[in-house]
Amino acid sequence: MFGGPVAIACECCQCGDCCSHMLLVHSVTEDLGTYTFVVYNHYSGDVKEVRVDPDKIALFEDRSSLEALPEACPFLRFDPANGKAWCTVHQTRPDICRDFCCWRLLIQDSRGRRAGRVLYQRTFVTDSPALTRLWEQVKPTLNGLDDAEWDDAVIRILTASGYRVRR
Ligand code: SF4
Ligand code: SF4
Numbered sequence: 001m002f003g004g005p006v007a008i009a010c011e012c013c014q015c016g017d018c019c020s021h022m023l024l025v026h027s028v029t030e031d032l033g034t035y036t037f038v039v040y041n042h043y044s045g046d047v048k049e050v051r052v053d054p055d056k057i058a059l060f061e062d063r064s065s066l067e068a069l070p071e072a073c074p075f076l077r078f079d080p081a082n083g084k085a086w087c088t089v090h091q092t093r094p095d096i097c098r099d100f101c102c103w104r105l106l107i108q109d110s111r112g113r114r115a116g117r118v119l120y121q122r123t124f125v126t127d128s129p130a131l132t133r134l135w136e137q138v139k140p141t142l143n144g145l146d147d148a149e150w151d152d153a154v155i156r157i158l159t160a161s162g163y164r165v166r167r
Contacts, residue, residue, distance in 0.1 A: 013114050016085025018102050022073035026094070035060070037074075039094060046096075050075065050089040060088040105151070106166040107131065107158055115163060118154070121147060134161055 030038035035052035052060045052075070065078035075089045087093055103117035109128065116126040116135075124139075126132040138157050142150055155165045 012102075014084040014086070015114075016072075016076060016078060018100060019073040019076040019085065019087065019097075020069050021071040022076070023071045025096070026073055026075075028074050037089075041094065041096065044096070046094065048092075048094045050092045050094070052088050053091050056086060056088040056090070059086060104167070105154065108164045108166070110162050110164075112164075122150060124154075131163070134158075 025042055026039050027042065028037045029040045029047075032038065032049070035057060037050055039048050039050050040046075041048070056077075059077045059079065060075070062077065062080075065080065066072045066076065069076075073087075075087055075093075077086050077088050078084065079086060087097065103119055104121075105118035106114065107116040107118075107126075109115040109131075115128045115131045116124065118124055124135055126135055138154070141157075142153055145153060158165050
């Protein structure tokens, strides 16, 4: 996830989707002061101490960007200037966040903007109405393909339609 240079092969555009429901996973069990907190993972049982990055304290203090996101991770914030999401504990974030990558295939439009993603094996998520319309046409043609054929067909069809597909 995000908050600084992306450390893994996943290119993050800081939309914040992945952290917007993470209160269901992470809860703060203790405030140790000096912007240091103990975080409990409800699924794995892991306990982790995190600290707000020194350069993100002002952002952390302003919770207004989370008003419409009651299930958001307590450390998620959106920059009011550009809407980008930040992990305010990026330097000490839990391992589950370090390992996370939200896409298997990334689909970019002709201007390099994210147009969609393939998550897991075949979960197709679009960010643009144009790609949604195209996908409705393409989807029925992929029935019966195995996983490798499905990937090849998706990449070929979307590339022919002007998109760039990255693995
Ligand atoms: S959902 Fe993906 S692109 Fe969006 S913030 Fe999370 S890792 Fe980044
Ligand atoms: S700790 Fe950071 S990366 Fe992990 S869920 Fe919270 S905001 Fe997202």
